[in-house]
Every structure is written in C-alpha cells, then in structure tokens.
Amino acid sequence: MSRRTVLGTAAAVAALAATAGPALAAGGPSSPRRATPHADRSVDNRFWTSCADWRTGTAEGTAVVSAARAGLRIAEPVGRADYADPHTGTTATWEYARWTSPTHRSTVPATELIASWNARTPAGTWIQVELRGTYADGTTSPWYVMGRWASGDDKEADIRRTSVDDQSDGKSTVWTDTLALDDAEAGPRVTSYQLRVTLYRRPGATVTPTVWRLGAMASAVPDRFQVPASEPGLTKELTVPRYSQETHIGQYPEYDNGGEAWCSPTSSQMIIEYWGRRPTPGELAWVDPSYADPQVCHAARFTFDYQYNGCGNWPFNAAYASTYKDLQGVVTRLASLTELESLIAAGIPAITSQSFLKEELTGAGYGTAGHLMTVIGFTADGDVIANDPASPSNEAVRRVYKRREFENIWLRTKRYNATGKVVSGTGGVCYLYFPTKLSARQRAALAAVGIR
Template identity: 75%
Template sequence: MSGPDQPTRRSVLAAAVVAAVAGGAAPAAAAQPAGGTTAPAAGRRPPGAGGGSARPVDYRAWTTYADWRAGARDGTRAVAGARPGLEIAAPRGTTDYTDPHTGTTATWEYATWTGPLHRLPVPATEAIASWNAHTPAGTWLQVELRGTYSDGTDTPWYVMGRWAAGDQDIRRTSVDGQSDGRSTIWTDTFSVDDPSSGLRLAAYRLRLTLYRRPGTQLTPTVWRAGAMGSDIPDRFTVPASAPGRVGAELTVPRYSQEIHAGQYPQYDNGGEAWCSPTSSQMIVEYWGGRLTPAQLSWVDPSYADPQVCHAARSTYDYQYAGCGNWPFNAAYAATFEDLQGVITRLGSLTDLETLIAAGVPAITSQSFLKSELTGAGYGTSGHLMTVIGFTADGDVIANDPASPSDEAVRRVYRRREFENIWLRTKRYNASGKVVSGSGGVCYLYFPAHPTPRQRAALEAVGVR
C-alpha cells in the first residue's frame, strides 16, 4: 500500500532508460514524453454500456496447443499435453544481456514466438499483458507487445516485462522510458498519451523471447500469454450495481502486511508496502499452494508468516522498486502447481458476485481518502485487497492486508463506497489535486483446470 502522500503507481518513472539487451532482445528506443508527471487516464466508454455494444474490456489469451501453433515460431515449439505450452526447441542464436540492476553481462541462447494479430472489439486506450510460465534456474523470458493504432500505423515493440520466477540469473524488471510520442509504457501498462485525440489501440500482437544458458537443454515453459485492452471513461463516480448473488463468503487465509513492517527493506521498504504480494499469497493458499521449508529457508525464522516475505521477494520489480507490478504478481501465482493468474478489468460488483458464487476470490486495486471508505481507518494512493464474499445486504467482505494483525484482516466495507473507489478512473487526493484511479483492475487466480461452474463464471467476466 502506498501512503496518502506517496505518488500513485501510475506516476512517471525515471527518465533514463536502463542498459539495453543486444540483438533481438533490445527494447524499442524511446524518448520520455514531455510534460506532466502522471500517466494519462483511460478512455471514454463505461463498462457494461447498454444497447448491445461490445464490452469496453477485452482479455485475450493464448493457452492451447492450437494457439501456440498459430504463432510464428522461431526456435520454439508447441508442446501438447494436459497443460499445453511453448518451449525452446532449437535456439535461433545467442545474445548478451547486461542486467541493469547488477551490472553483470551474460550470454544467453534465445528463441521466439510471435503471436497472431488480435483485433480489439472496442479499440483501447490501455493494455496490460500477463503471462504464466515455469522458468527453471538458468532460464528467463521477455514479453513484448506491438500495437496497431486506429489510424493504421504501428507502435514499436514495447517490452512489457523481463521475468524469471527466481532472482539468481536476472533481476525481474519492467523497462522505463518507452514511448513513441503517441503511447507510453508505464511500468506494466501500455497507455495512449492523449485519449481525447480519438487515437486508440485497434489491434496488437505479443512476442515472447525465451532464454537459457548456452549449451544446456534447459527451457522456460509458457502456459498462458495474454493481454487486456480497455477503454474506460474518465469518471469520478460510477453507476451503482444492485445486490444480486449475496450472502456467500469464501474461506481465504488471512495475512497482514503490517506485521512485516521493517522486514527486508530491500523489497519496497518492507511489509508496509506489501499489499499486493500479501493479497496474492492469501489466494494462492486458498487454492492449496504451499511453499516448502527449503523455499522459505532464507527467511529469518523469527518472522511470522514467512511465505509473505517470500511472495514479496518473488514479485519485486527491480526497476519499479516495488512489489506492485500487476503482471509479476499474476506470474508468481502461476508458479504454484496447477494455478493460473491473469490481470483484467471488471465492470461492477456484479462481476465479483458471479466469481464468488463459483468459489473464485479476486484481488482488487483501489485508491481513496480515509473518509471515502468507512471502516478502513486509512487513506491510500494505491492499495490491493482480496474480495472473499458479500454480506446478505450486498456489502463487500474483504481480506484487507492493511490491518494490524492477521486476525483483524477480515473487513466488511459498504457496497457503494467500495464499488466507486475501485471502478473510478479519477479522484481528488488529500491536497485537492485530480489524480487517477485503477478503473476496475483485478487479479484473478484460478485452477489450471477449472470446474465447469468456475469456467462459466470466468467466461462471464471475459476470461477464458
């Protein structure tokens, strides 16, 4: 959680671009956009617009054997089975990568997969990629996005993340300073610079580059790669949804980020800022994910809930200097056996009711003043919490990690207040300045093989 006087996670990042990868792994050359200090807000159409119009949020993923075969493979292969994936077959070459966070240069073999062009049903102002993969020691991957604008021109290839489950080979990182003067990458989000111009992202394709130590047979395995494109309106308030499927509560573990304050300050100044990994760990364990004693052996044995420390380390973005990179959290969740994770946007609390009724909890992102969320007791410029149910009256039951103890994590928040602070894209901060909101961002973690009921609920909110 960011404090009330801290910048939002959508603030402009450092101006300098870190050291580039040579060859095919190099990020697009880009200049920092001039003017302003915060990322532009999203677009114009509200979620759930009537009249049969297309949803203003589109999540598309590549997960099947046919999906992986449909892309252009250069040194990669599609792998069939219960969980189809993409692996290195025969590397296309080698490249040197200088890790900007360690200064270490190493040589890597690499192979690529370039996905087919995906046309968005509603052209978007923002896009967020997410992925699920296994990266054994000695491997890592890079995810890129290239868009086509509504005027028919193309963006550069933008790096959406350089990622590994561990931190022994590279430091997982977003890439600052990527812009073509019309769109910009803000940590993990593609954003059209001036939505009021009418310019939109009409289509995109993804490119995956898989890396391994030369001379080995190691390979990353990618099970899911996708992106969410959205055109959400600039708005301070959102329409209220009527309670529907209420009265259900899921039994989700409760973890406090606050009991970790001061622990491992190298990871975003310790637990005070660990709302995202703490929320992620709650849902991972709800689905049965467990860390082994060996995985937790690095944590000080005097610390309670060492798995939260591990989640913070495993989601830390060394460029953003925080644990709140949205896709990195989803990718962490998918490192647990038979789990998937995606980043999308939802349109109302009705969507969350649909998921909860099927046994699927969700992580929501919101920012608010202390006076805007009754019972929270704090204000924040960006905070993640886990929605686990609804009271009989339709109020939101949340596991809020910004609590003084594990026992105090369960909260009940007023439906109307919660829905508005989560779905809006504009708000006033404590100084009266207009700043951005998340526009309904949501992390969804669910089994690799959902039950029919779970699958139907996920499809109902646009996730397949």
C-alpha cells in the same frame, strides 16, 4: 500501503479537472442506487493457452508442449544475444527462441493494455514479453517490452526481473506494466496488437523456460469520478486465509522497505493458499525463523520488480501465482460489482486495486494512492467482505466495506487526492488466480468476464 501509482494521461486529467467539480467527485458514494445487471464491457481479453493457440503463431525455434498444460519451450535456439543487466551490472550471453502471436483485433479500441503471462523459468533461464500495437490511423508502435521476468533470483544464474522505463513513441507510453495512450481523448486508439515472447537460456544448456499462458487485457474505461450503483445480488463468503502486511514492517527492507508496502504480494499469497498451494519448507528456509508467516516474505521477494523498486507490478504478481502447481493468474478489469459477485458465487475470489482518501472508505482507517486487497464475499446487505492486508494483525484482516463506497473507489478512473488535485483511479483492475482444473460453473463465470 503500496506505492503502486496508476498513471493517467495529463491531457485527460486536465480536461476533467476543467469540466468536473468537487461536487461530482463527492457525489459518487451517495448517488441513488440503481440496478446494473450487466454493465457495458469496455474490456477485451485475449490469451493464448492451448496447443491450437500456440500453433497459430510464428515460431522461431520454439516447440509446442503437448501435455496436460500446453505451452511453449525452446526446441532449437535461433540466435544469441548479450544482455547487460542494469540491476547487477553484469553482461552475459544468452541463446534464445521466440514466438510471435497472430494479430489480435480488439473488440475495444483501447486506451490502455496490460499483458500478463504464466511461465516456469528454471535457474539460468528467463523470458521477455513484448507488445506491439496498431493504431486507428494505421501506424504501429514499436515492440514495447512489457517485462523481463524470471521466477527465481539466483545471483549467479538469473537476471533481475524488471519492468523497463522510458519507452514511448509519442502516441503511447509504457508505465511500469501498463501501455497507455498519451492522449486518450484525441490520440488514435490501439485497435489491434501482437504479443511476442522470447525464451532465453545459457548457451549450450538443455533446460528451457516453459510458457503456459500469454495474453493481454485491452480496455477503454470511460473517464469518471463516479460509477453507476449496483443492486446486491449475492450473499456468500469464501474461506480465505488472512494475512496482514503490517506484521512484516521492517522485514527485508530491500524489497520495497518491508511489509508496509507489501499489499500486493500479501493479497496474492492469501489467494494462492485459498487454492491449496504454498511454498515448501525448503523454499522458505531463507526466511528468518523468528518471522511469522514466512510465505508472505517469500511472495514479496519473488514478485519484486527491480526497476519499479516494489512488489506491486501487476503482471509480476500474476506470474508469481502461476509458479505454483497448476495455478493460473491474469490481470484484467471488471465492469461492476455484479461481475465480481458472479465470480464469488463460483468460488473465485479476486484481488482488487483501488485508491482513496481516508473518508471515502468507512472503516478502513487510512487513505492510499494505491492499494491491493482481496474480495472474498458479500453480506446480506450487499456490502463487500474483504481481506484487507493493511490491518494491524491477521485477526483484523477481515473487513466489511460499504458497497457503494467500495465500488466507486475501485471502478472510477479519476479522483481528487488530499490536495484537491485530479489523479487517476484504476478503473476496476483486478488479479484473478484459478487452477487449471475448474468446474463447469467456474469456467462459465470466468468466460463471462472474458477469461478463458
């Protein structure tokens, strides 16, 4: 399974460990069911996507792309900068332009923020996404680098896409792809933020990155070992391709030891193909022709984070999805299985992130500190139908998991690991991929969970 680790604050974990006992954690899956038509939302999403959006920010050498898919491009570089790539050992000079968003005041005073973006970066170009938060006490964080990203990995032309470690101001810290308060209980929360994207290219070049979507999810999910049970409200199953990460064990170990850790890109590829997109034969020519499902190898290579040393960087997976024609990807949190049902009803599957002990998810056959799988529907009894890539074969990927067990392992923020230590859960993190052209029902379903 994925080695993606969700990092919580030490103070919050210690406090919960002192006040919550094993009975509370164990009681989650067996709690009595009660209806939760619309759970209280503790998530705020803000994305800039339209021409009007891009014109509200501060442009330094960028221009708005007025096309079917609005975006930003380099119009006139405003400076040059040297970048020493820590993963290649080379230093190169790049010219750049920059766009800074207006300040967005979150509806949720946040303990965590996750940025995501959709872009195209031709060979020899890349982007850097930064976030600066304002705390409730009026102070501001530094500009945190949330990702240095290129869709390609040409050894001569491109940087290595990477998260950036060791970023903290004593109040908050960046953990791979997540900006989290150091003390979620006592520390001042992030009440507003700005995003900044810098577009880079080789000096004198005419090619440019294009950024179509930029935004962040701010959240303050209550710490909990268990979540309220929801009543089933949908019987539906979407037809989504099935791919197993396990069939790729040992393949391309330079990408996080091969298929055994490829749950995130395997799940991403399933949803990308659900929407009718896939790599071309030319794009797959690098893959050993003896390997089945070469597109999964492709997804692993092009979601790989060279700092994290894995394919489980959440925004990098969403960005990878957006490299396919007219496809968008975001990272967010959902508040309930009811919200997930509304997306499935509209034909939108989701990739969910969860961690659990073997005995906490009946039928899985494994435990994991972090794993991605694709939710594709619900049975008549309300149980979750998932394409679980941690299956021995493509044929075995479709699983049915008990509703109460699944919603608890996905939506909780705290759990006990195999040694009895209190560790973090994801609190409902998911990836949503969807095309630019949507039906009215699909737009409404996304809007209902804060995605526009």
